[in-house]
Amino acid sequence: MQEQKIVLEKVDSFEPKDIFDCGQCFRWNEQEEGSYEGIFKGNVAKVKKEGKDIIIEGIFKEDIKKSVEEYFDLNRDYKQIKRQLGKIDNNMKTSVEYGAGIRILNQDLWETIISFIISANNNIPRIKGIIERLSKKYGNKITWNNKEYYTFPTAEQLKNVTIQEYRELGLGFRDKRLYETTQMILNKKVNLNEMYKNPNTMEVREQLLELSGVGPKVADCILLFSDLKRLEVFPIDVWVRRVINDLYIKEPNENKVSKAKIEKLAKEKFGDIAGLAQQYLFYWRREQA
DNA sequence: CTGCAGGGGTAAA
């Protein structure tokens, strides 16, 4: 653990607001204007943009350069991705321009699983609150600049937490799901390490679906937003349904549009980067509200 | 002030 700092000069496609507000993560918060603070993979960091440079500093377990490159997906060519998506039609052109600074983070798999189980039928402020309380109670404390931060608890740290304790933290009906999923992962009934080695995304998806509290939408979010990094999945929530229906299907009642129809359309239009298209569309539509 | 819908779905009926 040591304090480190890095300046990324002239990075392309990197806007802190777009990255942290596009709905993929729950532990980043704006402090002062344009400056975000967050905890990821045991590190505490502050991220801000100055001119064309991105400045990142904080307490890091390992080399900051390596950690940042991986977490912020710096080795992917987002410019090329946006060009490709923008060529599809004017809707896509508008949405990639709107979310030009988006990057899909490589978040810790375990943390992503638990966070998105908590997200089910829930709103963002409450999801964030639950995750903070969970981290404060069961994670590790890190002090930086006289301020206290808490890492996301490991499966081992949640091993003996009871369903009732989760309920007291405000998890609601998700208490049982969190307990069961933690046990399944600790028992290796579902083996997370194997998932990295398996290139067949649909097989990995099936394994995720075995976890309590993981349905189709949550499974797809885990595949896309974790360091499993499967960009071809297309998570369908109410907003994605809305934007896809408005732009392409135009059914008077959006709730009557079948998931299968949306999935087919996404695959045909966006192919193996459907997940990225989803993110630009979601962010664009959601910020317009 | 009370009542109620709805929120980045899932599991059970």
Next chain:
DNA sequence: TTTACCCCTGCA
């Protein structure tokens, strides 16, 4: 295919 589900917020 439909319904209940914890809890919080916004709004009638």
